[in-house]
Amino acid sequence: MSAQQDKAALVTGAASGIGRAVAERLQADGMDVLAVDLKPDPDGPGTPFETDLTDARANEAAVDEAMNRFGRLDVIIANAGIQHVSPIEEFPVEKWNTIVALLLTSPFLLARYSWPALKSSGAGRFIAIASVHGLVASPFKAAYISAKHGVVGLCKTLALEGAAHGITANAICPAYVRTPLVEKQIGDQARAHGLPEDEVLEKVILEPHAVKELIEPSEVAGVVAFLAGPDGKMFTGAPVTLDQGWTAR
Numbered sequence: 625m626s627a628q629q630d631k632a633a634l635v636t637g638a639a640s641g642i643g644r645a646v647a648e649r650l651q652a653d654g655m656d657v658l659a660v661d662l663k664p665d666p667d668g669p670g671t672p673f674e675t676d677l678t679d680a681r682a683n684e685a686a687v688d689e690a691m692n693r694f695g696r697l698d699v700i701i702a703n704a705g706i707q708h709v710s711p712i713e714e715f716p717v718e719k720w721n722t723i724v725a726l727l728l729t730s731p732f733l734l735a736r737y738s739w740p741a742l743k744s745s746g747a748g749r750f751i752a753i754a755s756v757h758g759l760v761a762s763p764f765k766a767a768y769i770s771a772k773h774g775v776v777g778l779c780k781t782l783a784l785e786g787a788a789h790g791i792t793a794n795a796i797c798p799a800y801v802r803t804p805l806v807e808k809q810i811g812d813q814a815r816a817h818g819l820p821e822d823e824v825l826e827k828v829i830l831e832p833h834a835v836k837e838l839i840e841p842s843e844v845a846g847v848v849a850f851l852a853g854p855d856g857k858m859f860t861g862a863p864v865t866l867d868q869g870w871t872a873r
């Protein structure tokens with residue numbers, strides 16, 4: 625029997641990219657998975673649950689749904705995210721509000737409402753998919769970078785509060801991963817940097833990577849599975865950085 629059998633996880637943004645790979649991996653490891661998304665994929669991994677996590681009440685509803693379906697909740701993966709690339713003087717205020725709601729307030733609310741279940745688990749795991757942009761900045765991403773720095777701080781706080789209850793909390797900080805979120809920003813990056821689109825991957829996206837390769841979603845899922853499992857129990861409160869050498873400089 626897998627060590628993860630009988631456990632239950634809630635994964636946000638589970639219909640695409642990293643969230644989908646994480647939901648697939650946790651399910652393959654034996655967990656029940658609630659796959660929360662704005663546009664859930666009925667053929668994707670886990671039990672789909674449609675909701676907009678920028679609505680504060682939706683986060684409590686997602687936790688309630690997982691408890692009603694599975695009777696327990698051991699792992700929260702706060703992953704759903706969007707990006708907006710724009711110089712600060714043109715940055716739309718409503719985009720700032722949406723990004724902060726999804727990238728920072730949603731993880732807070734998920735922790736807030738799942739905390740009693742994570743305490744009962746005995747080995748609760750709260751994992752936010754932050755970003756290398758939770759540690760360092762790049763131009764034209766004011767909202768994303770501010771929110772990602774915030775969620776790194778949230779995980780540190782949760783690690784301290786969770787320690788007495790067997791709960792670990794980690795912010796995972798990947799460099800660029802091959803997903804639609806990256807593909808969708810190529811046009812905006814080209815405009816903001818004044819470059820043709822076919823030069824954006826090499827000159828903007830992979831420029832800060834020491835290793836000039838995109839990370840694969842399944843590779844991030846492997847790190848999540850490790851942290852969610854018994855061998856990950858001493859990792860808490862410190863950013864878990866998988867950044868192709870970005871922050872080594």
Ligand code: NAD
Pocket residue numbers: 636637638639640641642643660661662663675676677678703704705706726753754755756797798799800801802803804805806
């Ligand atoms: P993606 O665009 O492939 O998937 C994001 C998912 O979130 C989508 O299924 C989308 O429907 C869902 N979502 C968006 N808004 C939502 C909302 N309001 N409510 C519920 N669900 C919503 O993106 P991805 O690249 O897999 O990114 C996942 C996470 O990883 C994000 O938090 C992102 O910031 C982070 N991240 C990505 C990269 C990268 O290079 N791709 C690097 C570091 C961190």
